[in-house]
Amino acid sequence: MQPFLNKEKPALTWRTQGLPLLLVALLATGGCASTQVAQDTNPDDPWEGFNRKVFAFNDVLDRYALKPVAQGYRTVTPDPVQTGVGNFFSNLGEVRTALNSLLQGKPANAGLATSRFLINSTVGVGGLLDYATLMEITADKEDFGQTLAVWGWDDSRYLVLPLLGPSTLRDTTGLPADLAAYPVTYVDDDTARISLTALRLIDVRAGLLDQEALIRGDRYSFIRDAFLQSRQFEVSDGKLGDDPFAADAFDFDDSDFGDDGVDGDNSAD
Template structure:
């Protein structure tokens, strides 16, 4: 996947307390019959309840804040914020590229970080992309996949959204390989984390229109396809989001709502 301004799809927030709220939603979604279950989603009943919880949080908290952020923040500033957080992610890509035996991609990630941190004024300007220094983004979930660890069942996490057992197990490494984790000043670290989450959500507002039909199934299938594409570096087929085969008419955009 080519890098420009990347949205970091895996938001790291504490999970404690959410499971209780999910339990209160137990009656809101029915469990599919065994013969109707998706082979990659054996826990669909539980996942749909968590999905419903996440939708409520998004609809009444995160999405309105993201919409307000987009409204009041000039587009160049939004681009700079996204570039800043993406630049910090280059260090994670460098580490995981080395763990996957991809020194070339590691070198590109290191070069991007140096170029954008210096010439790009702390990463606010993605000068490396203008120089055509681009590579593939890597995280520890992809590293585990390259090492042969199976993805396991699909799993929806409270607040964090779509995942798999493998990607969930990779979360601690991804958290500790992101530089803001090591900021000792609590208000600064929390403020940057909150800004990162809001900026990421604002970057997804336009993509909501692509979601049609059963939102849960659409997001699940898109997530699994995308992660398999990333783990295989595209060797199993074309990127599902770069294909002209996705053709939507206006009716597909009605009442579309992003949940994760």
């Protein structure tokens, strides 16, 4: 397998590395935003009225600006080039992962992220090639929102930000730190910095074009619930909790699976 082939398409609910939630709400949507209010309110979304209005605004921006550009980008850009672009920005995000891993008391993950950055930045020609993954060196992505969760901010209210998409109050608080840990922030040339940010947005949006078909029902609720579940998964490092059926308290015997009350003689009278 070539290093160019290691780029994974961004998941619908993934908080994109190198983009502090930029337009994630838009990245998986197409068409008009639904204004239907869910009958069952989500306790994590007490500001749903406000959030839906911002979601609709973001959706219009995506429909008339970001999505058409992303479609054109994917049409004219060869797949290896798109993969290299994605690898480049993902590699820059390893710096943020390493710093937040240290803040969370995860030195092993920080070391893996640092190794990935050094290998891909050198052997991988500035991160265009993902040799670290070929070497089976992987690290869990970390950001400052996850760090705040580790420090005790467990639950947080859902919040849709103008232009920035789905977030939580906790993750929004962590945005300045995430920006400070992202190398593109320190590019002196304004034109280069803006161009890199725009390219990253377009590349991520292009990678999500095929995932729009996953959305079902009320798109606002679908994206909100998927985002919150994804963030919880990331904060807990993939731990889904104990399996209740694996608990010792469940003690079954043969009678629990018997055919009580069923007459074994099925012959007609």
